[in-house]
Amino acid sequence: MSSSETFQKAARRAPASDGSLIIPEPQPAPPEREAESLDVWGFRDTHFDVSENGHVIIRGNRYELSGKELPRFLPWVREVLEVNLDPREIHAPRYPTAIAEPTLSSELNDALRGFLSTGQIDTNGETRMRHGHGHTQEEMYAIKYTQLGRVPDVVVYPESEEQVAKLVETAKAHNATLVPYGGGTNVTDALRCFPNERRSIISVDMRRMNRILWIDRQNMLACIQAGAVGRHIMAELRKYGVTMGHEPDSVEFSTLGGWIATNASGMKKNKYGNIEDLVLDVNVATAAGTLERSSCSPRESVGMDLRRLIFGSEGTLGIVTSAIVKIFPLPEAQEYGSVLFPSFEAGFKFMYELTREATPPASVRLVDNLQFQFGLALKPKSGGLGKLKSRIERFFVTRVKGFQPDKMVACTLVFEGTREEVQEQQKAVYRIAIRHGGMKAGSENGRRGYQLTYSIAYIRDFLMNYYIIAESFETSVSWSDALALCDNVKRRLQKEYSDRNLPGKPFVTARVTQVYRTGVCIYFYFGFYYKGISNPQEIYLELENAARDEILNSGGSLSHHHGVGKLRRAFLPRIMSPTALQWKRDLKKTLDPGNLFGAGNQDLDIR
Ligand SMILES: Cc1cc2nc3c(=O)[nH]c(=O)nc-3n(C[C@H](O)[C@H](O)[C@H](O)COP(=O)(O)OP(=O)(O)OC[C@H]3O[C@@H](n4cnc5c(N)ncnc54)[C@H](O)[C@@H]3O)c2cc1C
Numbered sequence: 312m313s314s315s316e317t318f319q320k321a322a323r324r325a326p327a328s329d330g331s332l333i334i335p336e337p338q339p340a341p342p343e344r345e346a347e348s349l350d351v352w353g354f355r356d357t358h359f360d361v362s363e364n365g366h367v368i369i370r371g372n373r374y375e376l377s378g379k380e381l382p383r384f385l386p387w388v389r390e391v392l393e394v395n396l397d398p399r400e401i402h403a404p405r406y407p408t409a410i411a412e413p414t415l416s417s418e419l420n421d422a423l424r425g426f427l428s429t430g431q432i433d434t435n436g437e438t439r440m441r442h443g444h445g446h447t448q449e450e451m452y453a454i455k456y457t458q459l460g461r462v463p464d465v466v467v468y469p470e471s472e473e474q475v476a477k478l479v480e481t482a483k484a485h486n487a488t489l490v491p492y493g494g495g496t497n498v499t500d501a502l503r504c505f506p507n508e509r510r511s512i513i514s515v516d517m518r519r520m521n522r523i524l525w526i527d528r529q530n531m532l533a534c535i536q537a538g539a540v541g542r543h544i545m546a547e548l549r550k551y552g553v554t555m556g557h558e559p560d561s562v563e564f565s566t567l568g569g570w571i572a573t574n575a576s577g578m579k580k581n582k583y584g585n586i587e588d589l590v591l592d593v594n595v596a597t598a599a600g601t602l603e604r605s606s607c608s609p610r611e612s613v614g615m616d617l618r619r620l621i622f623g624s625e626g627t628l629g630i631v632t633s634a635i636v637k638i639f640p641l642p643e644a645q646e647y648g649s650v651l652f653p654s655f656e657a658g659f660k661f662m663y664e665l666t667r668e669a670t671p672p673a674s675v676r677l678v679d680n681l682q683f684q685f686g687l688a689l690k691p692k693s694g695g696l697g698k699l700k701s702r703i704e705r706f707f708v709t710r711v712k713g714f715q716p717d718k719m720v721a722c723t724l725v726f727e728g729t730r731e732e733v734q735e736q737q738k739a740v741y742r743i744a745i746r747h748g749g750m751k752a753g754s755e756n757g758r759r760g761y762q763l764t765y766s767i768a769y770i771r772d773f774l775m776n777y778y779i780i781a782e783s784f785e786t787s788v789s790w791s792d793a794l795a796l797c798d799n800v801k802r803r804l805q806k807e808y809s810d811r812n813l814p815g816k817p818f819v820t821a822r823v824t825q826v827y828r829t830g831v832c833i834y835f836y837f838g839f840y841y842k843g844i845s846n847p848q849e850i851y852l853e854l855e856n857a858a859r860d861e862i863l864n865s866g867g868s869l870s871h872h873h874g875v876g877k878l879r880r881a882f883l884p885r886i887m888s889p890t891a892l893q894w895k896r897d898l899k900k901t902l903d904p905g906n907l908f909g910a911g912n913q914d915l916d917i918r
Contacts, residue, residue: 652720
């Protein structure tokens with residue numbers, strides 16, 4: 312009997328036997344997916360703008376801040392960057408910059424048309440361009456002001472595992488390369504094409520494989536297709552009273568397949584876990600056939616765990632087509648909270664003790680003083696009672712409590728669970744916070760902090776119109792090294808910046824976004840004003856690399872959740888021994904000898 316005959320494929324169905332298995336109705340392709348901007352982050356109906364009054368405003372009505380004027384924002388930007396930013400001086404985007412003609416042989420084209428419908432094949436220039444980048448500052452700058460370079464030659468939209476398998480066969484037969492595409496939200500140049508790739512590049516956009524195939528309420532599992540976008544997964548599961556609990560800040564646009572391929576982390580990981588804790592099984596179309604297993608058990612000891620190879624594979628080993636994930640009942644209670652601390656150090660100590668003495672809430676985030684001020688600068692204009700209330704609050708915090716405006720920081724919290732769990736956690740959190748000089752700042756500020764995350768994602772592209780380039784990067788680091796790492800990175804960036812005689816001051820800020828018993832994830836924002844500089848994206852990269860060097864020198868990891876892609880691959884030899892790197896390359900060569908999955912992320916460009 313051959314191994315394919317003994318393999319019990321059918322058993323991969325959900326194990327529930329008591330009638331609690333739900334097969335949701337297939338959802339039509341979500342129309343909102345088409346409503347995403349191609350040239351900037353987010354939905355087409357939302358963007359930052361400057362109002363007739365000269366104030367920053369968020370257009371549209373999707374978010375809480377939408378339609379509101381933010382009069383403090385521009386003055387604050389001028390103050391922090393020490394530049395005379397004039398909203399009438401616009402660095403007008405030239406999107407779309409040059410897009411190379413597709414290289415697609417008629418044989419390959421015919422072969423694709425043999426099993427895909429016309430609507431599943433797209434060679435439109437802007438679509439191809441969008442599939443050749445994520446959201447790094449360099450990429451966003453390139454599509455507006457310079458050139459992205461090589462982009463995929465064709466974008467295809469498979470609708471089933473069978474079609475994905477046929478894509479693999481077709482690409483092999485026609486010497487093409489496949490690059491899986493989820494939501495295109497990565498920030499590591501993971502989708503960027505090599506300029507010297509001679510083969511046709513087929514971008515495999517998974518958006519039509521977006522179904523929740525089944526929900527097993529008895530065993531709390533769900534099988535979901537890899538192209539499902541986070542916000543749809545949340546909305547669909549919610550209908551059945553359950554959640555996956557994975558909420559990266561990009562949840563509106565990133566996909567299950569992308570999360571697995573980048574080893575993502577969500578803001579509520581304290582309660583639900585990171586992606587690797589949540590995914591029990593994956594189906595993957597590889598160059599050698601389908602990687603799948605006959606069963607999905609709670610935990611196993613069955614030799615080397617091949618599923619682990621797929622986490623963080625960044626499109627280099629195959630296409631994740633579906634995954635079995637853990638689900639949880641929707642929390643009975645959800646409460647937001649916030650605490651002010653007199654200093655970052657005080658807030659940091661609070662977080663440390665929280666991981667020692669209590670169960671941290673689903674999410675706990677600590678911003679430094681500059682980021683705290685950033686949040687204040689994004690407060691809408693308030694008049695009458697609102698203004699009075701803010702004045703009284705400010706008076707109380709600074710005069711009565713003695714917090715210094717240029718030192719104080721904020722911690723935002725999300726509690727989820729049963730009512731009792733939430734109450735217990737709240738008691739513990741605030742008890743520890745008060746011990747560290749913390750002052751409760753209310754649930755409304757906490758809620759606002761989290762909601763702000765979604766609007767803030769739009770700011771970077773808006774500011775680029777006014778000669779400001781900015782981006783985030785992150786790391787994880789032990790508790791003992793974390794504070795020094797923050798200081799070192801900020802100091803290094805400031806020094807590198809002034810050494811280059813760049814205009815004004817850079818914007819460098821940090822927040823702690825995730826806590827573990829062993830350490831934290833630290834997330835930096837860095838930006839500067841670039842008017843008069845011809846290659847800001849290159850200078851940014853140099854500076855970010857300097858920051859990364861400092862991170863590694865200070866004991867931090869290369870990345871906590873963004874990944875490596877092409878952006879950080881040069882640093883791999885600093886964190887892995889030559890043998891470790893060779894193992895990775897050997898694995899890639901063995902599993903995909905023709906480099907069919909030629910995204911070339913990490914050090915896996917084996918051409
Ligand atoms: C504003 C913003 C906020 C963010 N917040 C977070 C956050 O909180 N946490 C976090 O972890 N990340 C975050 N990110 C980074 C990004 O959202 C994640 O890396 C995300 O997991 C990428 O998913 P995607 O579906 O967009 O993948 P893409 O960007 O489309 O692809 C990323 C990589 O995965 C591969 N890939 C995609 N789908 C598949 C598949 N089905 N099979 C195999 N390979 C595949 C691609 O080839 C590529 O190499 C953020 C990014 C932005 C811009």
